Each structure stands twice: as C-alpha cells, then as structure tokens.
Amino acid sequence: MSERHGEGAPTRRRGATLENAITDAAWAVLVEHGYNGFTYEAVAARAGTSKPVLYRRWPQREDLLIATLTRYWRPLGIPDTGSLRQDALTLLRAVNAERGRTVILLRIHLADYFRETGTDFNDLRSRLLPADRTPPFAQLVDRAAARGELTDVPRSARVVNLPFDLVRHDMLMTMGPVPDESIVEIVDTVWLPLLGLSPHATHAGH
Amino acid sequence: MSERHGEGAPTRRRGATLENAITDAAWAVLVEHGYNGFTYEAVAARAGTSKPVLYRRWPQREDLLIATLTRYWRPLGIPDTGSLRQDALTLLRAVNAERGRTVILLRIHLADYFRETGTDFNDLRSRLLPADRTPPFAQLVDRAAARGELTDVPRSARVVNLPFDLVRHDMLMTMGPVPDESIVEIVDTVWLPLLGLSPHATHAGH
DNA sequence: GCAATTGGATCCGCTTGCGTATCTTAACCT
DNA sequence: AGGTTAAGATACGCAAGCGGATCCAATTGC
Missing domain, CATH: 1.10.10.60 (Homeodomain-like)
Incomplete structure (x- = not known):
C-alpha cells in the first residue's frame, strides 16, 4: 500500500x-x-x-x-450421539462443512505440488496430522458394536469407510460441498442396509 | 532436431x-x-x-x-455376458484399464483448465461425446431386470452407479488404476448384496 | 522436372514470476 | 527518548512461455 x-x-x-x-x-x-x-x-x-x-x-x-x-487443517471431532445413524450423519456433515474446500484443494489443486516434489497425499497428511489414529468411521462402528447396536462380526474397511468415501467422491466430482440429501441418502439407502440395519430401526430417527 | x-x-x-x-x-x-x-x-x-x-x-x-x-477418449463398450456380476466386473475392469489415466487427467490435471475457462467437466464431456446416453450401469441393471435376474423395482441412481463411483473414487485417491481385488470386492461385498443378490447365486461365478 | 505447399528452425519483443539487494521508516524494547 | 528490529516499497537480472514473423528446404502434385 x-x-x-x-x-x-x-x-x-x-x-x-x-x-x-x-x-x-x-x-x-x-x-x-x-x-x-x-x-x-x-x-x-x-x-x-x-x-x-x-x-x-x-x-x-x-x-x-x-x-x-x-x-486450515483440523482433526475431525468424533461424534457420540448414542446412535450409529446419528453419529454417521453428524460426522459426514462436519466433513462436508469443514473439509469441503480442503479436500478439493488437497486432492486436486495440489496435484502439481505432489508431482513436482515427488510426494504423495499421505506424505503431506503425516506432516499435518501427528499420528495415524484409527479412521473415524471405524471408531463409530466399534462403538456401535460395543453398545450392541451392531453384531460384533469383522467388517471390511471398504464397507466401514463407505460413507466417507462416497461423500468424498461427491465432493471431488462437484468440486465443492455436497447437498445434505446426498448425505442422508448415503447413510440410509446404502450404508445402514449394508450393515444389516434399517434406517429407523435405531433410535433417534430423522 | x-x-x-x-x-x-x-x-x-x-x-x-x-x-x-x-x-x-x-x-x-x-x-x-x-x-x-x-x-x-x-x-x-x-x-x-x-x-x-x-x-x-x-x-x-x-x-x-x-x-x-x-x-484418447473412447465411449465405453457395454458388456453383455448374461450375468449381472460378470457384466459389472467386465465393465469396471475396462474402465480401470482404459480410463485409469484419463480420469485422473480430466478430474485432476485439468482443474486449472476448468478454472481458467470457467467451464466444467460436463461441458468438456459434452464436447467429447456426442449425446448423453443412459449411464452404463443403468443399462446393466435394466438388462438384468429384463432377464429376471433382478426384480423390477425402481432403484436410486446412487445405488445403481455405486460401483462406478467407488472405482472412480479409488482411482482418484491413488492417482492411478485400481487393483483387481478392489473391483471384485466392490461388486461382491458391496453392490450385489445391496441389490439383494449374493455373489454366487448368479450363474458364472468367478 | 518444376512450382506450390508446408514442415521445421530461429529470432523477436512482451509478460510473469523468481530470488535477492537496498532503503525508508513504523513499531517495539528498555 | 533513543536505539534496534523488521515491515514494506522498489529495483535488479534471470528464465520460461507467449504469440508471432522470417526464412529455408523437403515433400508433394502436376
């Protein structure tokens, strides 16, 4: 000036x-x-x-x-509402709101940075976040199993992380945050059925 | 020279x-x-x-x-093997092989182009492909229903396109093609169960 | 074989960003 | 208050890419 x-x-x-x-x-x-x-x-x-x-x-x-x-990178808070469905919705909404732009930035706009430095998204994440904790959705599922809401059978990481992956996918495709209906749809029509739950069998419907 | x-x-x-x-x-x-x-x-x-x-x-x-x-952009051929599972695997493998690099290129490396021109991935696609046909997986599902392999209930686009989205997601995350086991896992442990099929209830197992 | 194309090399001035140096003066310390 | 630190403006030579212009010769068509 x-x-x-x-x-x-x-x-x-x-x-x-x-x-x-x-x-x-x-x-x-x-x-x-x-x-x-x-x-x-x-x-x-x-x-x-x-x-x-x-x-x-x-x-x-x-x-x-x-x-x-x-x-601009904050670790996600893991919700604990007492219901798997509410936990999932809350977490995904937080991801959508807080990370909407960040995910685009990291995955897309930094592609040139990754190529130039020969590094990787994981390299960058380990520089930003201290340790690799268990993934957020694994925590939600573990807690639901402990509550008895889910049976305690082993589940593949693919199924456990499915909602996170789908929201991330939509964010990458639209280059921005995702409508809330998509989040609800992912949880109610994809994830909970896959886990053997119906959306409203759990408490705290929507 | x-x-x-x-x-x-x-x-x-x-x-x-x-x-x-x-x-x-x-x-x-x-x-x-x-x-x-x-x-x-x-x-x-x-x-x-x-x-x-x-x-x-x-x-x-x-x-x-x-x-x-x-x-470098070819419309995908839609397989017709007589089994939904085989159709899905074949299509996803083709996507993985033919589009592995293209998807990364379009979605990630062209982000700057999209921003500079104010255009969108869909704008580009409509310049490369003639018309918007029904999505590949919708065709597979329609045919499976016509064969009687699936009941003829309406299904959300989200569920129908799920395998495509998940493979695309994995390609975007790894910035390259996806291992074949991931494709099989997506079809067998996620998609078919969601559609109410078990992987081996259909003919032509793997 | 000869003329019309057109591939390929080279050079131009312009702009943008790099990484650094210099200088002033505002903000802080004691 | 006086001295020290460092913000902020400006200028530098350098390099890369732009979008052309010019020129020569290899290829092709007739």
Whole structure:
C-alpha cells in the first residue's frame, strides 16, 4: 500500500498478526488460483505486503504451503450421539462443512505440488496430522458394536469407510460441498442396509 | 532436431501422420506435466517439431487440448455376458484399464483448465461425446431386470452407479488404476448384496 | 522436372514470476 | 527518548512461455 488510508496513521503489522494475515491470504490464493497460481508475488499482493517479508519467514514455497495448510487443517471431532445413524450423519456433515474446500484443494489443486516434489497425499497428511489414529468411521462402528447396536462380526474397511468415501467422491466430482440429501441418502439407502440395519430401526430417527 | 539422424535422408512428416504425432506428444506432456506444463513449447519439443506448426493448426491452446483428448477418449463398450456380476466386473475392469489415466487427467490435471475457462467437466464431456446416453450401469441393471435376474423395482441412481463411483473414487485417491481385488470386492461385498443378490447365486461365478 | 505447399528452425519483443539487494521508516524494547 | 528490529516499497537480472514473423528446404502434385 503506497496509499495512505484515509487520514489515520499508517498501520504496520508484526509477528503473529502479520503471519496470520499472510497465511489467510495464501489460503485464499490457493483456493482461487490453485498451486500454480500460488506465487510469492500473488500472496504478498493479496496480504498487502511484499515478497521479502515472505522470503524472510518461508524461504521455500513448500514452507509457506505447509504453514498455510496447517492453519486450515483440523482433526475431525468424533461424534457420540448414542446412535450409529446419528453419529454417521453428524460426522459426514462436519466433513462436508469443514473439509469441503480442503479436500478439493488437497486432492486436486495440489496435484502439481505432489508431482513436482515427488510426494504423495499421505506424505503431506503425516506432516499435518501427528499420528495415524484409527479412521473415524471405524471408531463409530466399534462403538456401535460395543453398545450392541451392531453384531460384533469383522467388517471390511471398504464397507466401514463407505460413507466417507462416497461423500468424498461427491465432493471431488462437484468440486465443492455436497447437498445434505446426498448425505442422508448415503447413510440410509446404502450404508445402514449394508450393515444389516434399517434406517429407523435405531433410535433417534430423522 | 537439427541433428541428422544416422545417414538416412531427413524425414519430414506431413498431414495426418504429423498431427497424430503431435497429439500423441501432447497427451504425453499432459499426463506428465499437467495442464500448466502443457505449453506449445513443450509439446513442440516433444513432438520433434516447432511452435509455428502447432499454431498453424490449433491457434488456441484449447483447440490443441480438445484435439488431444478426442484421440484418447473412447465411449465405453457395454458388456453383455448374461450375468449381472460378470457384466459389472467386465465393465469396471475396462474402465480401470482404459480410463485409469484419463480420469485422473480430466478430474485432476485439468482443474486449472476448468478454472481458467470457467467451464466444467460436463461441458468438456459434452464436447467429447456426442449425446448423453443412459449411464452404463443403468443399462446393466435394466438388462438384468429384463432377464429376471433382478426384480423390477425402481432403484436410486446412487445405488445403481455405486460401483462406478467407488472405482472412480479409488482411482482418484491413488492417482492411478485400481487393483483387481478392489473391483471384485466392490461388486461382491458391496453392490450385489445391496441389490439383494449374493455373489454366487448368479450363474458364472468367478 | 518444376512450382506450390508446408514442415521445421530461429529470432523477436512482451509478460510473469523468481530470488535477492537496498532503503525508508513504523513499531517495539528498555 | 533513543536505539534496534523488521515491515514494506522498489529495483535488479534471470528464465520460461507467449504469440508471432522470417526464412529455408523437403515433400508433394502436376
């Protein structure tokens, strides 16, 4: 900004305030222009600062990328409503709301990054998340079995993670969040029947 | 190539021969470097020719892209083996083999193209394929119902297309073809049970 | 065999982003 | 208050790709 804003004293950000402003701008650029539009010039311009400020903190583009993603990637909270169906719906809605853009970003817009660095989505995830816990839906199913809502037979990961995969699939196809009816449909007409439950045999119908 | 090759007469391609060589090179560049690496210079170099040759034929980058994709996008053949399970396996294997790279390319590497042009995957598909026929899996299910293999109740598109979606999902996640066991698993442990069939109740087991 | 095409090499000016250096001055510390 | 830190503007040479123009010669059609 070479312009003075209004007549107020020129404001100059520092430290964490500045870093947050920059990673916010970086995120916006990433979402709007993809990894190849993710240039130091674009991020600096968007953040209202200049390239040297970025280079001083993140010498490599990858450093800036990681810092940006870290700010926007939160581990999912695992719901516990007492009903498998409600747990599933709640979790999928959270995924849809919180991760709608992130999933697109990671899987699609970062494809160039993965190719350039020779890395993989899993490499990136292990840099963002501490450990590999059991997948969210496996936790839901385990708890439902412990409650007696499901019989305690082994189930394939494919069936257990099916709703997650289908929602992710729809997000990738539409490049955005998924309508809520799709989530309900996936749970009620695909997943619960496969597990041997009918949607309304459980408590807490919809 | 300013080098002469061996001592043979310098060969100069023309017409269709040249165009095929160029679109082949363009495809290779697209697969290896994505849409942003899909430059006239890179394609020309790869094809062993020069930029003006490309510009003479395809003035816009999009023209070259469409010409390239057209060469590599074939409508799927719909199998008819007499058994729903075999039909499904055959179709999914064909998708996996023929479209493994294409799906990745279209969905992921062309994300930048879609954003830049403001277009959509469906826009592109309608430029590559003539009409929108009924989806492949709907045809399989209709035929199975006509044979009496399935009862003739209405089924949601979600359930009908489930195997296609799951294979596509796996291809997108692994950025490549899917192991054959996944295909069998999807059909036998997910789809057929959902349709009310057990994998081996039909003829022609695996 | 000769003339018309057209493939292929080379060069142009332009733009964008890179990564760094320099300089000012606002914001903070003690 | 005075000194230190670092934000932010500006400029740099470099490289890649763009979209053409120019030129030569290999191929083809007649």
